[in-house]
Amino acid sequence: MAAFLSDEWLAVGVAEASGLPAVPGASIRLQQVVTGGPEGDVRYVTVIDDGRTVQQRRASDDEADVTITTTYADAVAIQQGTLDINTGFMQGRVKVAGNMAKLLDLLPLTTRTEWRDVQARIAAATDFPN
Numbered sequence: 001m002a003a004f005l006s007d008e009w010l011a012v013g014v015a016e017a018s019g020l021p022a023v024p025g026a027s028i029r030l031q032q033v034v035t036g037g038p039e040g041d042v043r044y045v046t047v048i049d050d051g052r053t054v055q056q057r058r059a060s061d062d063e064a065d066v067t068i069t070t071t072y073a074d075a076v077a078i079q080q081g082t083l084d085i086n087t088g089f090m091q092g093r094v095k096v097a098g099n100m101a102k103l104l105d106l107l108p109l110t111t112r113t114e115w116r117d118v119q120a121r122i123a124a125a126t127d128f129p130n
Contacts, residue, residue, distance in 0.1 A: 001127040005034060010056035012125050013046075016118045023051030026109060028102050031064035037072035038129045042108045051109055057125065066098035080123050085110055 002009035077083035
């Protein structure tokens with residue numbers, strides 16, 4: 001099992017999501033910030049190219065298209081599938097800064113069966129420390 005937000009967990013995400021069907025134009029560079037976790041705040045970068053995750057790494061990225069910020073508890077809930085990211089955004093639990101149009105173009109991907117299957121496989125391979 002890979003610890004949530006670890007380098008190993010990020011590699012699992014890339015391995016799983018790199019095989020998603022191509023969606024031309026569905027590309028973005030995300031800075032994700034998870035606050036209040038067991039290791040403190042964690043920042044990581046996710047690069048999605050044509051609907052496929054091609055890179056994830058722990059880092060800060062001032063050139064990201066969008067920055068998404070959540071609490072650790074909400075990040076866990078999103079990963080476990082008990083909080084839909086779209087719902088979290090509408091409830092103000094998922095904070096977004098940057099190019100909203102680019103992000104909104106990608107949100108429909110999260111409703112695809114293939115994407116949900118990938119998220120379920122990642123969650124099943126994840127240890128969620130308290």
